Amino acid sequence: xxxxxxxPATLSLSPGERATLSCRASQSVTSFLAWYQQKxxxxxxxLIYDASNRATGIPARxxxxxxxxDFTLTISSLEPEDFAVYYCQQRSNxxxxxxxxxxxxxx
Amino acid sequence: EVQLVESxxxxxxxxxxxxxxxxxxxxxFSSYWMSWVRQAPGKGLEWVANIKQDGSEKYYVDxxxxxxxxxxxxxKNSLYLQMNSLRVEDTAVYxxxxxxxxxxxxxxxxxxxxxxxxx
Numbered sequence: 001x002x003x004x005x006x007x008p009a010t011l012s013l014s015p016g017e018r019a020t021l022s023c024r025a026s027q028s029v030t031s032f033l034a035w036y037q038q039k040x041x042x043x044x045x046x047l048i049y050d051a052s053n054r055a056t057g058i059p060a061r062x063x064x065x066x067x068x069x070d071f072t073l074t075i076s077s078l079e080p081e082d083f084a085v086y087y088c089q090q091r092s093n094x095x096x097x098x099x100x101x102x103x104x105x106x107x
Numbered sequence: 108e109v110q111l112v113e114s115x116x117x118x119x120x121x122x123x124x125x126x127x128x129x130x131x132x133x134x135x136f137s138s139y140w141m142s143w144v145r146q147a148p149g150k151g152l153e154w155v156a157n158i159k160q161d162g163s164e165k166y167y168v169d170x171x172x173x174x175x176x177x178x179x180x181x182x183k184n185s186l187y188l189q190m191n192s193l194r195v196e197d198t199a200v201y202x203x204x205x206x207x208x209x210x211x212x213x214x215x216x217x218x219x220x221x222x223x224x225x226x
Contacts, residue, residue: 011119036152043216044152044202044213045216046213049212056214069113073153089213091206091211091212094167096154096157098152098153098154099151101152
């Protein structure tokens with residue numbers, strides 16, 4: 001099983017600041033990595049697929065990069081609605097796995 | 108508009124069974140892999156199972172193998188999860204999700220249905 005480790009667990013930032021979230025895989029997932037956003041009481045929403053492709057309707061301030069074992073989700077300038085929990089997920093190998101999540105909170 | 112609506116959750120005793128359903132609309136259901144993902148209270152996301160478009164391939168997380176069965180009825184645009192021998196640790200919100208087009212990532216999700224396993 002591929003283990004995804006996200007860091008940091010919590011990121012405390014102010015609106016307008018840049019957020020950088022990390023996801024590290026225990027073995028290569030090539031580019032088969034996605035990022036999701038989840039707000040309290042809501043289902044997750046796909047942000048980025050295949051490491052760097054924005055999903056439909058996702059604002060340009062969200063970007064993804066990386067390949068192999070190291071991946072980054074960047075939010076260039078935090079909007080109030082971006083404070084949420086973010087998960088990475090790999091679909092390279094069965095079983096699919098998620099990271100444990102990074103909470104982006106208001107400082 | 109793509110919609111996924113889960114149903115069938117509820118309270119069940121340990122060792123019991125439950126069948127979850129997910130109704131899809133607004134897309135060609137038979138053209139997509141489908142998934143179940145769960146989230147225990149206050150915890151992160153856990154992928155549970157996937158099923159291929161025609162039902163010929165199914166994959167499960169180890170913790171549910173032999174107890175849960177994923178299936179689909181493309182004529183009814185529906186996805187199912189039969190859960191047997193339920194354990195307290197299966198308590199979670201269960202989401203169905205579509206594995207979208209070329210990417211295979213989970214591009215649409217239902218609102219979830221809560222399964223509580225407790226005596």
